[in-house]
Every structure is written in structure tokens, then in C-alpha cells.
Amino acid sequence: MAGATAKPLARGFTLIELMVVIAIVAIVSLVALPNFQQLIRSNRVATQTNEMVASLSLARTEAIRRNVSPLGNRDVVLCPSTDGLTCSGGWNQGWIVAQRVDDTVDIVIRHVQEPVGVDIAAAGTEIVFDNRGRRAVGPAAMTVRSTACTTGQPYLRTLNINASGQVRVAGGTCP
Secondary structure, X not given: OXXXXXXXXXXXXXXXXXXXXXXXXXXXXXXXXXXHHHHHHHHHHHHXXXXXXXXXXXXXXXXXXXXXXXXOOEEEEEEEOOOOOOOXXXXXXXXXXXXXXXXXXXXXXXXXXXXXOEEEEEOOOOEEEOOOOOEEEOOOEEEEEEOOOOOOOOOEEEEEEOOOOOEEEEEEOOO
């Protein structure tokens, strides 16, 4: 058998092996996709909650730094804004931290664009801090929740702003 050539070994995947791998990937994807969507919703709520807490902290700090007084003609306000220049619209359209003079925005300190995938609600349309960092005007609570919030899902955050201007965040479930 010295003259016989050896048959080369086949390398690669067979069609059956490839179909089995594709089926396993499809099953794992079907299981993972709903969990991934839940992760995205949860992260959106957390991100917007953190943005709002950061904006509240910035407004409070700027009111102290600029030594403003809502009883005078200057104040620092956190308010909804559709255009990033004036206080207008609802919280779902974005918001600004701004210094006002005679109730007119003088300096925009920070602008946050409209949130994606979340609803933000508050009883009032502006939060004003005094020169000591206390909440002078505005709602004591705000809620941030996912737009795809079904009953019992943990996609709700409540921001409680006490009289001294400190913010506490409480988690909750969708009604």
C-alpha cells in the first residue's frame, strides 16, 4: 500500500451542526430579549432620575453661590423648557437650571433635553431655591417612570425635596 494516497480529513462544520448552533442561538435570544428590554427601561428611569437629582443639586448650589433671593428680583430656578432658553412647557419636554431677573431668564446654567422613554410629573412648574439652598417655591415631590410602565413593574422613582432643599429618592412600582 505504499502507492495509495491517504484520504484527507474533512475540516469545518456540517450542515446539521450549523443548524443546531443557529437553533440554540435563537432560543437563547428569545429568552434574553425580554430581560434586555427590562434592563433598558430600568436604566432609562435611573438615568433620568439621576439627571433630575443633579439638576436640583446644581440649582441649589448656584442659588447659594450667587447669593440670590426669591424675595428680591433675582432667583435660581429649575423649570421645564421646550426650547432650552425659557421656562415653558412640561417636564417631559426637558428642563433648564437658570438664573432669572424679574421673572425673566437671564442666564441658562444647564439645559437637559427631553427624556426618552420616561414620563416626569410634578405638581408645579418650577422649583426655586433661596440663597441658603432652601426650597423657596415649588413642588415637594416629582415622579419619574417608564412610558412602558405596567402595573406592578419597578419602573417608578419618587424624588422628595424637603424644605431645606435636600433630595431623597424612593423606588416604587407602577400603579
